[in-house]
Amino acid sequence: MKETKTVKFKVSSIDSLCQGVSKVNDSITFIGKTLPGEEGEAVVYSSKKNVSFAKVKSISKKSPQRQEANCPHFIECGGCQLLHTDYENELEIKKSSLLEIFMRQHKIDISDKFIQISAPRRNLYRNRIQLQYDKRRNLIGFRSEDSKSIIPVQKCDIAIPEVRDLMLSLYSSDWKKFAKKANGHVEIYKKGNEVKTTWDSRYAHEGFSQVFKEMNDRLLALLCDPTLISKYKGRNIVDLFGGNGNLSAFFDGSSLVIDGTPEKFINLVSPCQSYKQINLYADDAVSIFKDAWKEFKDDNSLLIVDPPRSGIKNLDEFAQACKPAEIIYVSCNPQTLARDLKTILQDFSISKIYQLDFFPGTRHYETVVFLGKK
Numbered sequence: 001m002k003e004t005k006t007v008k009f010k011v012s013s014i015d016s017l018c019q020g021v022s023k024v025n026d027s028i029t030f031i032g033k034t035l036p037g038e039e040g041e042a043v044v045y046s047s048k049k050n051v052s053f054a055k056v057k058s059i060s061k062k063s064p065q066r067q068e069a070n071c072p073h074f075i076e077c078g079g080c081q082l083l084h085t086d087y088e089n090e091l092e093i094k095k096s097s098l099l100e101i102f103m104r105q106h107k108i109d110i111s112d113k114f115i116q117i118s119a120p121r122r123n124l125y126r127n128r129i130q131l132q133y134d135k136r137r138n139l140i141g142f143r144s145e146d147s148k149s150i151i152p153v154q155k156c157d158i159a160i161p162e163v164r165d166l167m168l169s170l171y172s173s174d175w176k177k178f179a180k181k182a183n184g185h186v187e188i189y190k191k192g193n194e195v196k197t198t199w200d201s202r203y204a205h206e207g208f209s210q211v212f213k214e215m216n217d218r219l220l221a222l223l224c225d226p227t228l229i230s231k232y233k234g235r236n237i238v239d240l241f242g243g244n245g246n247l248s249a250f251f252d253g254s255s256l257v258i259d260g261t262p263e264k265f266i267n268l269v270s271p272c273q274s275y276k277q278i279n280l281y282a283d284d285a286v287s288i289f290k291d292a293w294k295e296f297k298d299d300n301s302l303l304i305v306d307p308p309r310s311g312i313k314n315l316d317e318f319a320q321a322c323k324p325a326e327i328i329y330v331s332c333n334p335q336t337l338a339r340d341l342k343t344i345l346q347d348f349s350i351s352k353i354y355q356l357d358f359f360p361g362t363r364h365y366e367t368v369v370f371l372g373k374k
């Protein structure tokens with residue numbers, strides 16, 4: 001039998017990944033789903049030197065900000081991290097997370113440039129979900145909080161009703177017939193009016209779409225700023241990691257949309273957009289991009305970047321290749337965002353930072369940074 005270690009905790013703060021931080025002498029324990037001021041016991045699931053990660057077992061002193069999560073799987077499931085407190089406090093935690101990352105990485109206080117945009121609701125929003133499966137154990141569900149097992153969540157309230165219903169029906173179906181591997185995943189998502197299922201394919205392999213429709217509308221509203229639109233009227237702009245061109249479709253000019261998705265899966269939103277498939281993480285990506293941009297070349301234009309969680313380490317090289325006057329960086333990972341901004345902050349300064357709560361209940365959020373040439 002595997003040995004488990006139980007530790008006592010006393011949470012002093014929340015870290016940028018929204019976990020409780022408990023310090024005893026020289027050792028630090030991170031305990032998800034706890035709040036400052038809380039005390040109790042947790043089971044360690046991973047540790048290295050003086051740093052441990054633990055799952056809450058019992059709470060002897062509760063924070064006044066704790067509330068009962070409205071999901072029976074909350075403690076076990078790795079999908080949501082913030083249902084144990086109300087939405088107002090969730091937004092505060094997310095705000096502190098972003099401010100702390102910028103302070104730690106750049107030693108800059110962004111609070112005077114920061115604007116938070118909350119979500120219209122905390123559930124029934126995700127139009128795409130991914131479940132893991134283990135055929136031998138006959139298990140299908142979400143990855144557990146410690147990523148070590150699969151939690152058979154049948155009804156997930158963050159999914160939109162069509163996706164939630166299909167997910168529920170999967171449990172009573174002969175799903176193993178479709179699962180090709182011993183361990184793999186299935187994605188359930190809405191595309192147009194259809195709800196689709198794909199087994200063991202790359203995330204969003206048929207083309208990316210934002211998971212929360214109304215929040216995407218709010219993101220587009222930020223980009224539809226009249227000053228910005230009139231400034232780039234008739235100009236050529238770049239939309240890197242552009243997918244179907246969601247972010248550049250309404251600019252009154254042309255945009256070069258670049259993404260790694262095969263062209264056959266791309267449906268550009270506007271006829272003023274051109275598409276080029278480039279693997280933007282490849283060693284020769286910048287030179288291929290430079291070549292593609294030659295035809296559109298427009299110095300002092302606008303560069304929009306919206307990478308996956310891994311970010312874009314050589315953002316400076318892409319900026320040097322197209323020489324924009326402004327950059328809009330849309331990010332779903334504040335850690336890689338802060339890392340990537342370091343490469344351009346000598347030449348560009350931040351004018352505004354928006355935090356959009358695209359993923360209520362979870363520790364995730366989108367950040368949109370507006371930067372202008374110094």
Ligand SMILES: C[S@@+](CC[C@H](N)C(=O)[O-])C[C@H]1O[C@@H](n2cnc3c(N)ncnc32)[C@H](O)[C@@H]1O
Pocket residue numbers: 207208209210241242243244245246247258259260261278279280281282306307308332
């Ligand atoms: C966060 S999505 C943004 C999509 C788009 N901007 C939107 O708003 O719908 C990230 C995009 O990066 C693309 N992507 C992932 N890996 C890539 C790579 N190696 N090269 C180019 N694009 C990639 C995905 O296909 C996806 O469209």
